[in-house]
Amino acid sequence: MNPESLPEQARRAWAVAKKDIRIYYLKGPVLIFGVFMPVFLFLAFYMGGRDLPLAFLIPGLVGMTLFFSATAVSPAIFPWEGSAKTLERLAACPISIEAIVLGDMIASALFGIGITLITVLIGVGVGLPVLHVDILFIALFLGACCFSALGTLLAVPPTNVPSNIMMLSSLLKFPLVFISGIFVPLAEMPRWGLPLAAISPLTYFCDLARYCFSGAHYFPVTLDIGLLALFAVVLSIATMYFHRKTMPRRL
Amino acid sequence: MTDIISAQDLVKTFGRNRAVDGVSFAVGEGEIFGFLGPNGAGKTTTTRMLTGVIPPDSGTATVLGHDIRKKPVLAKQGFGVVPETSNAYTDLSAWQNMMLMGELYGLPRRLAEKRASDLLVTVGLLGNKEQKVQAYSKGMKQRLILAMALVHDPKVLFLDEPTGGLDVQSTQMILSLLRDKNREGMTIFLTTHNMEEANRLCHRVAIIRHGKIVAIDAPEKLKMAIDRVHRIEVSFDRGVPGEALGEVSGVIAVNRIGDKYRLDVLSRDTAIRSLVAFAASNNLQIVTLNTLAPTLDDAFLRLTQEGGS
Numbered sequence: 001m002n003p004e005s006l007p008e009q010a011r012r013a014w015a016v017a018k019k020d021i022r023i024y025y026l027k028g029p030v031l032i033f034g035v036f037m038p039v040f041l042f043l044a045f046y047m048g049g050r051d052l053p054l055a056f057l058i059p060g061l062v063g064m065t066l067f068f069s070a071t072a073v074s075p076a077i078f079p080w081e082g083s084a085k086t087l088e089r090l091a092a093c094p095i096s097i098e099a100i101v102l103g104d105m106i107a108s109a110l111f112g113i114g115i116t117l118i119t120v121l122i123g124v125g126v127g128l129p130v131l132h133v134d135i136l137f138i139a140l141f142l143g144a145c146c147f148s149a150l151g152t153l154l155a156v157p158p159t160n161v162p163s164n165i166m167m168l169s170s171l172l173k174f175p176l177v178f179i180s181g182i183f184v185p186l187a188e189m190p191r192w193g194l195p196l197a198a199i200s201p202l203t204y205f206c207d208l209a210r211y212c213f214s215g216a217h218y219f220p221v222t223l224d225i226g227l228l229a230l231f232a233v234v235l236s237i238a239t240m241y242f243h244r245k246t247m248p249r250r251l
Numbered sequence: 252m253t254d255i256i257s258a259q260d261l262v263k264t265f266g267r268n269r270a271v272d273g274v275s276f277a278v279g280e281g282e283i284f285g286f287l288g289p290n291g292a293g294k295t296t297t298t299r300m301l302t303g304v305i306p307p308d309s310g311t312a313t314v315l316g317h318d319i320r321k322k323p324v325l326a327k328q329g330f331g332v333v334p335e336t337s338n339a340y341t342d343l344s345a346w347q348n349m350m351l352m353g354e355l356y357g358l359p360r361r362l363a364e365k366r367a368s369d370l371l372v373t374v375g376l377l378g379n380k381e382q383k384v385q386a387y388s389k390g391m392k393q394r395l396i397l398a399m400a401l402v403h404d405p406k407v408l409f410l411d412e413p414t415g416g417l418d419v420q421s422t423q424m425i426l427s428l429l430r431d432k433n434r435e436g437m438t439i440f441l442t443t444h445n446m447e448e449a450n451r452l453c454h455r456v457a458i459i460r461h462g463k464i465v466a467i468d469a470p471e472k473l474k475m476a477i478d479r480v481h482r483i484e485v486s487f488d489r490g491v492p493g494e495a496l497g498e499v500s501g502v503i504a505v506n507r508i509g510d511k512y513r514l515d516v517l518s519r520d521t522a523i524r525s526l527v528a529f530a531a532s533n534n535l536q537i538v539t540l541n542t543l544a545p546t547l548d549d550a551f552l553r554l555t556q557e558g559g560s
């Protein structure tokens with residue numbers, strides 16, 4: 001066994017992910033938040049008197065659920081572990097910082113996908129069929145990678161106070177939702193809106209989700225997939241790079 | 252003897268505070284190396300640099316031949332760490348913590364399970380293995396952390412005050428486990444405030460003060476080094492005039508304390524030999540003969556206070 005090899009580090013990342021899921025995700029409040037979020041989002045937007053057609057609303061909600069669930073917990077894990085001194089334990093173990101970050105990403109991606117499937121089921125339940133199951137799964141996978149990388153990227157500032165990070169991440173997360181074509185179709189966006197939408201990975205995910213549920217889309221499907229994959233790769237590399245830089249300052 | 256741990260000119264500065272200021276030493280295979288120093292001397296900071304938790308500002312550290320900065324994963328694979336602050340995952344059970352360690356060190360599941368249950372038996376926690384660590388007492392946590400550090404059967408073990416705040420039983424359990432492991436060939440780097448512990452356990456100790464090493468030697472030699480004048484207490488079956496004792500070769504001063512004489516001598520060896528000869532030639536029986544060694548405490552206090560701060 002070569003402890004430095006990629007498969008070995010990937011296995012250790014999986015150990016970190018399992019630990020994260022046990023400790024941070026399979027917790028009553030987190031699970032309740034996760035399960036109720038899709039339901040409340042649906043009730044708020046559907047019953048809330050807005051006249052959005054289901055075929056437009058549901059893909060947007062799928063996007064929001066994936067985005068919020070995959071970024072819900074991960075920004076706080078590093079600060080938590082820093083203050084509980086368990087990060088020091090990980091730092092003394094033969095696992096690279098990149099693999100620790102990957103582990104956190106895997107856990108948040110799995111949580112995101114799990115919760116988002118509830119929204120998908122709500123969509124199916126209210127009579128909206130999934131036209132392209134295969135594309136939906138690709139989109140969910142890439143989107144989850146993207147947003148979980150974004151979530152861990154938000155944890156980069158080396159504070160060990162989780163609430164600071166949570167404030168900061170809310171400040172960044174909400175604007176992203178508004179520029180990503182969730183409430184306003186991309187085609188109807190004002191001129192200044194489109195360039196903003198183009199820098200948000202959530203835009204491409206929602207576009208894909210609309211395609212899966214209704215067949216309608218703004219960008220070509222392959223472009224959506226390609227850009228989502230690119231975002232996932234770039235964000236993953238960025239979060240690993242920055243964590244390597246700031247990790248020593250947490251310890 | 253090959254060097255298992257080596258530190259060269261380690262420096263770490265926090266703001267304006269030079270916590271570690273050019274520390275160098277080497278630890279040989281199979282050694283128990285004690286690292287002593289007053290609070291804030293830089294022991295923990297040195298240990299954290301050696302174990303790759305924080306990077307040094309300058310200097311290098313190698314463990315098992317791997318540079319901790321350049322080949323951190325390879326170096327870390329070979330050692331276990333018991334950090335200063337308890338840090339098992341409190342939301343996991345002891346067993347889950349042990350399994351997590353096994354996975355982080357890349358052990359096959361079976362082997363990890365076998366080692367984990369053996370170790371939990373050794374540290375007396377098998378009965379509580381399904382309990383969350385949250386509910387553990389300090390001593391239980393510390394024993395668990397030691398077991399966690401041993402799950403991959405490391406060649407080297409770093410411990411930062413492993414017995415701080417523990418009762419006699421937990422302390423003894425930990426120390427005897429360390430002694431056993433050392434007998435099996437494990438090299439041990441031990442930070443401690445407990446002189447008695449260092450004295451009984453360590454082959455060599457380093458004493459650090461204000462981030463600098465002020466002495467490295469075997470505990471016995473350190474004790475001897477601080478006092479060039481040694482003390483012997485002797486008593487005979489009948490009274491002896493003090494002046495007669497004063498003439499025994501090697502004796503500098505004589506104090507009578509009760510029925511004993513306390514002698515200041517230059518060399519213990521010469522003094523004891525001449526005392527025996529003195530007793531024989533005067534038809535005296537030696538009832539007691541004690542050498543009063545300076546304790547490691549004395550050595551420590553002397554070395555860490557000398558020259559003021």
Ligand SMILES: Nc1ncnc2c1ncn2[C@@H]1O[C@H](COP(=O)(O)OP(=O)(O)OP(=O)(O)O)[C@@H](O)[C@H]1O
Pocket residue numbers: 251265268270288289290291292293294295296297
């Ligand atoms: N993360 C940190 N940030 C700032 N200063 C630090 C940090 N860690 C240690 N120091 C400082 O470095 C110095 C050495 O600390 P260190 O913890 O190494 O001492 P120590 O020898 O382990 O002491 P103790 O016996 O109390 O454990 C202290 O002055 C401490 O205040």
Ligand SMILES: [Mg+2]
Pocket residue numbers: 294295296335411
């Ligand atoms: Mg310390």
